[in-house]
Amino acid sequence: MVEAKFSIGQLVTHSIYGYRGVIIDADPEFTLSDSWYEKMATTKPSKQQPWYHILVNNSSIQTYVSESSLDVDLSEQEIQHPMIDLVFCGKSHGQYKLAENLN
Numbered sequence: 001m002v003e004a005k006f007s008i009g010q011l012v013t014h015s016i017y018g019y020r021g022v023i024i025d026a027d028p029e030f031t032l033s034d035s036w037y038e039k040m041a042t043t044k045p046s047k048q049q050p051w052y053h054i055l056v057n058n059s060s061i062q063t064y065v066s067e068s069s070l071d072v073d074l075s076e077q078e079i080q081h082p083m084i085d086l087v088f089c090g091k092s093h094g095q096y097k098l099a100e101n102l103n
Helices: 034-040
Strands: 011-014 020-027 051-056 062-066 070-072 088-092 095-098
Touching: none
Parallel strands: none
Antiparallel strands: 011 020, 011 070, 020 051, 051 062, 088 095
8 A cells, every 4th residue: 555645733745736735534545436536536546546635725626636746835824715614723843733523
């Protein structure tokens, strides 16, 4: 099994579409349906790599993105998303800390 490059709470940028976000969950490989993959994964990244659930900055959406499509976001700028305070309890050293009730 491949070790995940990113962790929950880490800030990332989508390497193709450029949006910023924060990781809220990770799967060791693709776990959604084939129909979702055909419709939504337009660049057809490998399913055999880590995939991440991400809260997208300045929106209310959540995305599911392959590891190969993500880069580390070193800006340390806050993520603006309506769920941020439900999932995290602050930020330290450029990374969000998971809320106690979700650990």
